[in-house]
Amino acid sequence: MSVHYLSVNQPFLSRDSRKIEASPYFNSSNEPNITISSDGFGGVSDMNAQVFSKALAGLAEPLQRLASSTPPSMLESVRSGKPTRLDERLYDATATVKIKMSNVAMHIGTEWRDKLFNQIDSLHDIKEWDEDDNPVNKDSFGAFIKELILLKPDNHPGLGLSFNGNVIAMWRKNNDKLIIEFLANGKAKWLVSHDVGGDVERASGISNLLRLPECIAPYNPERWFKK
Amino acid sequence: MTNLDSSSMQYSRPPIIESIINIQFEKDVGFKEVEALRKKFSKHYFNEIEIPHYNVKVEVRENTKKHEAKVKQESISYRFSNEDSNQLLVLEPNSFIVSQLAPYAGWDEFYERFRRDWEAWRRVVGYQKISRIGVRYINRLDIPLKNEKVKHEEYVNIYPRLPSYFSSVNSYQVECIIPLDEVNAELRLNSAVVPSPVLNHLSVLIDQDIFKDNELPQKNADLFMYLEAIHKEKNKVFELCVSDKARELFK
Structure with missing residues (x-):
């Protein structure tokens, strides 16, 4: 048997190639469903008639029957128009990140998941919300979840949002803090502060998600992560 | 093995x-029934989103080079979800879809929800x-x-x-x-x-x-x-x- 390797050090993981993903599962659309009328005078149907032969046209119907509809999860943000009401905007943002988390639910325990859901609900609490604030950015949240699965901390961080909706995670032990802001481009800004007899030492950096554990390793992150 | x-x-x-x-x-379910279903399922689900379906007709006249587009709403679908956004129900004029996102708690739970919603759907629409x-x-x-x-x-x-x-x-x-x-x-x-x-x-x-x-x-x-x-x-x-x-x- 020949064994073929799948290597990740290849362009298929680049952002551009993701755009040409052929799986119907990824044909997400944020637009309302639109069908083109087949009975228009001189319209699209007439043009099609010139392009396809009768034999080919006959294939379309059975093929369409075979095709599955878009999974309901991919309809998540479909609304008739962009949500303008604050409660709708907050609901959409909350639902989007919950669906994102659902996508990796098998890597997150129920207790942890419930806690994260409560934190998101609390961050998007409409009573505390300022009109100028931005709800959580889904890409930043995606980066946060990826990092949590990688780090697997026993202690879960406190969460906040930056003005542009980036997730900010904070761990604290006595006066020592680790603060990480997850950026929408898959990078993370981190800040460590360490209290040495009243003097506070600080270190900070920006790194990609995979390198982050190594970047903060010299600062003994176990004190924040381990119970 | x-x-x-x-x-x-x-x-x-x-x-x-x-x-x-x-x-x-x-056959498609009529607007009236879809509206009755919407009311019914609003009780079971935390949120609902309306998904309109449009018919777009584009008319191009070669001699005058004028074109005209007509947009008409043909039907409407509803997508319901629970508070965690992982239990979904989509009602389309010609289909009934129940979906469960991860975490998947097993067939029994998923199937029970399907039965509950399907039986409610049939009570409103009748035989289809x-x-x-x-x-x-x-x-x-x-x-x-x-x-x-x-x-x-x-x-x-x-x-x-x-x-x-x-x-x-x-x-x-x-x-x-x-x-x-x-x-x-x-x-x-x-x-x-x-x-x-x-x-x-x-x-x-x-x-x-x-x-x-x-x-x-x-x-x-x-x-x-x-x-x-x-x-x-x-x-x-x-x-x-x-x-x-x-x-x-x-x-």
């Missing part, structure tokens, strides 16, 4: 990212001839990378067969349509490498859609019995598509 008895397959972290039961109808039944399970195997490589053949049993000249594969997607004699239906089986949502992993999708569009059960009791049979069959298909090494990932 793989045990294909579906009742014995209980995984603690099943790789199912979405399970769907889709019932399609010969079923034209297609589909059960779809989308699984994603997140395989840890070792030295940035994965031998996908060690985890899944569906992948493209290639000449040995090719030593590595960057990505693939395969689709097969297979008759399933056991349930007198067809299986549309997809497998593909997809971008992994987990760092340092490679993800492979196994998407099975079991569907039937002729000689369909029309009565509730027959439909429920048929869905149970499909459930057993889909478990068997999944077990055939993965290896023991893959099972280690989610047991």
Whole structure:
């Protein structure tokens, strides 16, 4: 048997190639469903008639029957128009990140998941919300979840949002803090502060998600992560 | 040797990212019934979103070079979801879709919700001839990378067969349509490498859609019995598509 390797050090993981993903599962659309009328005078149907032969046209119907509809999860943000009401905007943002988390639910325990859901609900609490604030950015949240699965901390961080909706995670032990802001481009800004007899030492950096554990390793992150 | 008895397959972290039961109808349900359904299901679900369907007609007159576009709303669908956004119900004029996103708590829970909603739907709409039944399970195997490589053949049993000249594969997607004699239906089986949502992993999708569009059960009791049979069959298909090494990932 020949064994073929799948290597990740290849362009298929680049952002551009993701755009040409052929799986119907990824044909997400944020637009309302639109069908083109087949009975228009001189319209699209007439043009099609010139392009396809009768034999080919006959294939379309059975093929369409075979095709599955878009999974309901991919309809998540479909609304008739962009949500303008604050409660709708907050609901959409909350639902989007919950669906994102659902996508990796098998890597997150129920207790942890419930806690994260409560934190998101609390961050998007409409009573505390300022009109100028931005709800959580889904890409930043995606980066946060990826990092949590990688780090697997026993202690879960406190969460906040930056003005542009980036997730900010904070761990604290006595006066020592680790603060990480997850950026929408898959990078993370981190800040460590360490209290040495009243003097506070600080270190900070920006790194990609995979390198982050190594970047903060010299600062003994176990004190924040381990119970 | 793989045990294909579906009742014995209980995984603690099943790789199912979405399970769907889709019932399609010969004729569309009217606006009035859809509105009555909306009211009914608002009680069961936390949120609802309206999805309008438009018909766009573009008329181009060659002699005057003028064009005219007419947009008309043809129908409306509703998508309901629970507070965690992982239990979904989509009501379309010609279909009824129940979906469960991860975490998947098992067939019993999923099927009970389907039955509850389906019976409520039938009480409002009455008899509507079923034209297609589909059960779809989308699984994603997140395989840890070792030295940035994965031998996908060690985890899944569906992948493209290639000449040995090719030593590595960057990505693939395969689709097969297979008759399933056991349930007198067809299986549309997809497998593909997809971008992994987990760092340092490679993800492979196994998407099975079991569907039937002729000689369909029309009565509730027959439909429920048929869905149970499909459930057993889909478990068997999944077990055939993965290896023991893959099972280690989610047991």
